[in-house]
Amino acid sequence: MTDASTMTNPKALAEKAISEMDSRSIDPTPENYELWYTHATGANPGLNREIEKLEDAGNSLDAEHLEKIRTKHMTPANNDTAILEMGGKLEDELSGVMAMLESATKDTGAYGDSLSDVSAALDTERSPAEVRVLMETLVTATRTMETRSKQLEERLHESKAEVSQLRTNMEEIRTEALTDQLTGLPNRRNFDDSVAASMEKAAEEGTPFTLILGDIDHFKKFNDTYGHQTGDQVLKLVAQCMRHHVKDPLKPARYGGEEFALILPDIELTAGVKLADEVRRTIESKELVKKSTGENLGAVTMSFGAALFEPGESISDLIKRADACLYSAKHAGRNQVKWEVDADLEAIAS
Numbered sequence: 001m002t003d004a005s006t007m008t009n010p011k012a013l014a015e016k017a018i019s020e021m022d023s024r025s026i027d028p029t030p031e032n033y034e035l036w037y038t039h040a041t042g043a044n045p046g047l048n049r050e051i052e053k054l055e056d057a058g059n060s061l062d063a064e065h066l067e068k069i070r071t072k073h074m075t076p077a078n079n080d081t082a083i084l085e086m087g088g089k090l091e092d093e094l095s096g097v098m099a100m101l102e103s104a105t106k107d108t109g110a111y112g113d114s115l116s117d118v119s120a121a122l123d124t125e126r127s128p129a130e131v132r133v134l135m136e137t138l139v140t141a142t143r144t145m146e147t148r149s150k151q152l153e154e155r156l157h158e159s160k161a162e163v164s165q166l167r168t169n170m171e172e173i174r175t176e177a178l179t180d181q182l183t184g185l186p187n188r189r190n191f192d193d194s195v196a197a198s199m200e201k202a203a204e205e206g207t208p209f210t211l212i213l214g215d216i217d218h219f220k221k222f223n224d225t226y227g228h229q230t231g232d233q234v235l236k237l238v239a240q241c242m243r244h245h246v247k248d249p250l251k252p253a254r255y256g257g258e259e260f261a262l263i264l265p266d267i268e269l270t271a272g273v274k275l276a277d278e279v280r281r282t283i284e285s286k287e288l289v290k291k292s293t294g295e296n297l298g299a300v301t302m303s304f305g306a307a308l309f310e311p312g313e314s315i316s317d318l319i320k321r322a323d324a325c326l327y328s329a330k331h332a333g334r335n336q337v338k339w340e341v342d343a344d345l346e347a348i349a350s
Contacts, residue, residue: 016040024061035070043316045213045323046256047073073188073256180254182232183239191253191261195315198265202309209309210272212262213322214238214279217301217334219258226297230290234258234300241282245275260302269308269339276304276337284335301335308340 017036018028026032038044039051050069054061178190186194195211202209216238223231238260242252251263262279264272280302288297305325309318321340329338 013037013040026061026066027063031070032066035066041316042320044073044256045319046259050257183235183254185239185242185260186251186253188254188256191255191263192315194251194253194263195318198263199309199315199318201265203311207266208268210262210264210267210269210306211309211318211322212264212272212276212304212306212337213255213319213326214260214262214276214302214304215326215330216258216260217303217330222297222300226290230288230297233291234288237286237288237300238283238302241286242279245279245282250275262304269306269341272308273306273337273339276306280304280335280337303329303334304337305329306337306339 014037017033017040020040021028021032021036026036035047039048042048047069050073051061054065059065178186178193180187198209198211201207216234219231219234222234235254235258239252239254242260242262246252246262246264249265250267253261253263255261262272262276264275267275284299284301286300288300289295290297303326305322305328307318307322307325325338325340329336332338
């Protein structure tokens with residue numbers, strides 16, 4: 001257990017992470033250090049529970065186990081490079097346009113100088129031959145300016161299309177970076193951003209914010225008994241039920257592995273508990289059928305823990321309280337919603 005003083009002391013957290021790695025003979029790689037630093041903070045309960053489950057079962061935390069934990073619980077950054085590359089292309093495109101505009105400005109200045117020279121020359125008496133030369137000079141300058149203007153117009157048109165496509169690509173990459181690819185729900189990175197924004201809004205406006213964490217009951221059984229494809233089917237089923245009940249500006253999210261979350265800004269605790277119970281009942285009512293054989297695999301159930309944001313607390317504190325309520329639901333028999341105010345769920349749900 002990490003105490004409050006350690007939670008706010010980066011040096012102490014670093015020492016704790018290194019100590020935990022050393023006691024388990026884990027290689028001190030940057031990736032492993034990041035994982036154990038996160039473990040030391042306690043900010044990712046799912047990650048900590050995964051480690052505890054493995055160790056309780058007598059499993060050694062080898063490289064394969066650690067990689068699975070990272071993939072399952074830690075925020076991915078798969079698209080960061082693509083976003084940077086897209087940003088570089090956009091910058092190059094804008095630089096090219098700016099260079100052409102600068103060149104066009106110089107051409108316009110040169111054309112203006114030509115007009116001034118011709119105008120000044122015409123103010124004095126000139127022979128027909130001299131006037132003809134001046135007119136030819138003016139025509140040549142005008143044609144050059146027309147050509148440059150047309151080139152600039154075409155380049156700006158091309159650039160507009162290119163920038164529009166780059167913007168679309170960046171938005172698609174950004175959306176992909178914030179979306180869980182299996183379920184289509186917001187992913188852990190999106191969850192972190194949304195919870196932070198909801199907490200800030202609640203603190204500034206004095207409005208409620210309820211966070212609910214949910215965990216699929218006996219999920220390991222589905223994977224071990226029926227295979228990972230069936231496990232994926234379960235995850236998709238849960239996501240579908242959450243999307244049915246939770247609409248904007250409320251947000252469901254895949255927190256990690258078999259864990260999900262309901263981010264409920266402007267929702268009081270009792271209303272949040274009722275919503276979580278509606279989701280729970282809907283999930284329980286669905287019959288899971290194995291696609292390959294048509295075999296009925298029974299019902300899927302979930303346990304939920306709900307916590308109401310308290311002004312001044314950190315994200316990790318709020319997550320810890322919701323996670324503690326989730327564990328209470330698990331220990332009380334699963335397939336239920338628990339919250340810190342130990343009221344009667346049936347009374348609230350009625």
